[in-house]
Amino acid sequence: xxxxxxxxxxxxxxxxxxxxxxxxxxxxxxxxxxxxxxxxxxxxxxxxxxxxxxxxxxxxxxxxxxxxxxxxxxxxxxxxxxxxxxxxxxxxxxxxxxxxxxxxxxxxxxxxxxxxxxxxxxxxxxxxxxxxxxxxxxxxxxxxxxxxxxxxxxxxxxxxxxxxxxxxxxxxxxxxxxxxxxxxxxxxxxxxxxxxxxxxxxxxxxxxxxxxxxxxxxxxxxxxxxxxxxxxxxxxxxxxxxxxxxxxxxxxxxxxxxxxxxxxxxxxxxxxxxxxxxxxxxxxxxxxxxxxxxxxxxxxxxxxxxxxxxxxxxxxxxx
Amino acid sequence: xxxxxxxxxxxxxxxxxxxxxxxxxxxxxxxxxxxxxxxxxxxxxxxxxxxxxxxxxxxxxxxxxxxxxxxxxxxxxxxxxxxxxxxxxxxxxxxxxxxxxxxxxxxxxxxxxxxxxxxxxxxxxxxxxxxxxxxxxxxxxxxxxxxxxxxxxxxxxxxxxxxxxxxxxxxxxxxxxxxxxxxxxxxxxxxxxxxxxxxxxxxxxxxxxxxxxxxxxxxxxxxxxxxxxxxxxxxxxxxxxxxxxxxxxxxxxxxxxxxxxxxxxxxxxxxxxxxxxxxxxxxxxxxxxxxxxxxxxxxxxxxxxxxx
Numbered sequence: 001x002x003x004x005x006x007x008x009x010x011x012x013x014x015x016x017x018x019x020x021x022x023x024x025x026x027x028x029x030x031x032x033x034x035x036x037x038x039x040x041x042x043x044x045x046x047x048x049x050x051x052x053x054x055x056x057x058x059x060x061x062x063x064x065x066x067x068x069x070x071x072x073x074x075x076x077x078x079x080x081x082x083x084x085x086x087x088x089x090x091x092x093x094x095x096x097x098x099x100x101x102x103x104x105x106x107x108x109x110x111x112x113x114x115x116x117x118x119x120x121x122x123x124x125x126x127x128x129x130x131x132x133x134x135x136x137x138x139x140x141x142x143x144x145x146x147x148x149x150x151x152x153x154x155x156x157x158x159x160x161x162x163x164x165x166x167x168x169x170x171x172x173x174x175x176x177x178x179x180x181x182x183x184x185x186x187x188x189x190x191x192x193x194x195x196x197x198x199x200x201x202x203x204x205x206x207x208x209x210x211x212x213x214x215x216x217x218x219x220x221x222x223x224x225x226x227x228x229x230x231x232x233x234x235x236x237x238x239x240x241x242x243x244x245x246x247x248x249x250x251x252x253x254x255x256x257x258x259x260x261x262x263x264x265x266x267x268x269x270x271x272x273x274x275x276x277x278x279x280x281x282x283x284x285x286x287x288x289x290x291x292x293x294x295x296x297x298x299x300x301x302x303x304x305x306x307x308x309x310x311x312x313x314x315x316x317x318x319x
Numbered sequence: 320x321x322x323x324x325x326x327x328x329x330x331x332x333x334x335x336x337x338x339x340x341x342x343x344x345x346x347x348x349x350x351x352x353x354x355x356x357x358x359x360x361x362x363x364x365x366x367x368x369x370x371x372x373x374x375x376x377x378x379x380x381x382x383x384x385x386x387x388x389x390x391x392x393x394x395x396x397x398x399x400x401x402x403x404x405x406x407x408x409x410x411x412x413x414x415x416x417x418x419x420x421x422x423x424x425x426x427x428x429x430x431x432x433x434x435x436x437x438x439x440x441x442x443x444x445x446x447x448x449x450x451x452x453x454x455x456x457x458x459x460x461x462x463x464x465x466x467x468x469x470x471x472x473x474x475x476x477x478x479x480x481x482x483x484x485x486x487x488x489x490x491x492x493x494x495x496x497x498x499x500x501x502x503x504x505x506x507x508x509x510x511x512x513x514x515x516x517x518x519x520x521x522x523x524x525x526x527x528x529x530x531x532x533x534x535x536x537x538x539x540x541x542x543x544x545x546x547x548x549x550x551x552x553x554x555x556x557x558x559x560x561x562x563x564x565x566x567x568x569x570x571x572x573x574x575x576x577x578x579x580x581x582x583x584x585x586x587x588x589x590x591x592x593x594x595x596x597x598x599x600x601x602x603x604x605x606x607x608x609x610x611x612x613x614x615x616x617x618x619x620x621x622x623x624x625x626x627x
Contacts, residue, residue, distance in 0.1 A: 031530075039457060045438065046460065049494060056475040057475060132609075138609075140605065141560070143580045148381045148382075151598075260581050290474065291474070
């Protein structure tokens with residue numbers, strides 16, 4: 001795979017064919033400069049629209065900055081940070097909810113996704129259609145997911161009404177506005193969309209398990225469960241670690257679904273840290289404080305990712 | 320299979336069952352093949368169909384629900400989509416301006432697809448084929464950018480676009496979507512390019528191709544599945560993405576489908592029929608794209624994407 005990463009041969013190397021070097025020079029770019037030229041557009045875009053905003057977040061985190069209260073703007077030192085940890089009624093609550101949300105979602109999505117991938121990796125009649133149908137919610141947006149589950153959870157015409165018709169539950173239950181049911185309700189909605197992500201990635205990786213390993217295991221008399229534990233799972237390890245990490249970061253950061261489905265309610269019950277930050281900066285215009293919160297979220301995210309990669313020994317034994 | 324075998328060898332039998340019985344010699348060849356099937360990919364059928372069926376219910380009922388609400392008349396509580404009406408669609412498409420939203424979303428999606436693919440292709444080629452001094456650092460930056468939440472950069476991004484006087488222009492959303500798609504797309508594409516042997520390109524140079532011509536003629540056709548995966552990824556993402564459009568596009572004629580859907584949900588008394596119809600409109604293009612690329616998606620990912 002990495003064999004191709006050799007520097008381009010210099011002109012003398014192919015001097016047996018007199019035409020080639022002359023032609024290549026016509027492109028007008030020395031091979032030495034070419035790679036920089038090629039990554040330039042991407043690098044510039046990322047510098048301008050990722051790196052610069054990140055730096056400005058760090059800068060503003062040390063400022064009092066609120067466009068609606070300009071008389072208070074100015075250098076703040078660590079005021080914003082002390083306020084977060086000592087004097088913010090929402091920070092710890094939203095952080096705890098974020099961690100709970102990420103842990104529950106990623107665990108369940110991984111388990112269901114793994115099971116699903118193993119099932120649709122079998123050969124059976126209708127496999128292509130089965131795969132397409134099972135994977136389809138992957139392509140559905142957070143907002144559309146919200147719209148769908150708003151319809152399903154609606155107290156008047158939602159699924160509860162039909163369940164009540166069949167004698168299950170009560171009429172007029174609204175799972176989204178009841179603090180005792182709202183968590184499971186949003187978890188299920190997000191699972192519906194999130195499981196296919198894992199299923200697709202794991203299925204892709206399953207294709208690359210060498211088939212003769214299973215044949216050898218078979219000869220040695222290993223059953224399907226032992227084949228799974230000793231061949232499939234070790235092979236999938238790196239893919240699982242990487243996809244859970246990416247997904248955890250994504251679930252932590254993504255606010256589409258919760259913003260549109262519950263708006264963080266009822267009573268702030270489903271407000272994640274990023275949602276709280278968005279509300280602080282967008283609705284309350286408190287950019288300085290929101291930037292400090294963002295910085296804290298960054299650090300937490302990076303720290304957790306490092307710990308996770310270290311604990312899981314990513315890329316360790318298999319290479 | 321059996322019926323086909325019979326028609327070639329046995330004379331036209333009156334009944335199919337009799338025909339199958341009457342031709343035992345033709346059925347012997349497939350038998351050893353069946354024996355050779357390996358048990359590891361032979362789970363009992365019910366262990367496949369039962370969990371798959373249950374999961375399909377979970378997947379499909381929500382889809383059915385939204386289609387049902389979109390086509391049945393207001394006030395109906397029937398669980399079957401009959402009698403059908405297009406009233407909700409007409410209302411959403413014209414009154415709620417989904418026609419405009421649809422155009423905007425499509426424009427943003429296609430533009431993001433093109434810019435992301437082109438820029439990522441250039442960068443991915445550099446990463447796959449050259450060793451250069453800042454390569455390691457650049458790769459690290461790509462990976463780190465995965466941790467940067469776009470949602471948390473809304474305010475500084477807003478300020479940047481305000482300085483460029485690009486607020487309320489589709490360009491701002493296209494740039495923002497492209498930027499956040501780029502890192503992953505580039506990593507994926509460089510993985511695909513690495514899978515194309517360098518010697519193929521070198522052979523084309525020897526034949527007198529310039530580097531670019533060699534890339535276009537030799538490498539590009541081989542990258543097709545990968546590019547389809549990356550491009551559709553970019554399209555689907557930007558079609559679905561909500562926050563950038565919500566923040567950067569203020570006037571109604573510039574807004575996108577997800578923003579329109581959110582407005583429908585946020586209304587004081589939600590018009591469920593309109594919401595469902597809007598949802599179906601939002602889902603259609605993505606579902607169609609997805610149906611086409613679904614197969615390529617899995618092969619595209621397995622072609623060395625994660626392994627790099």
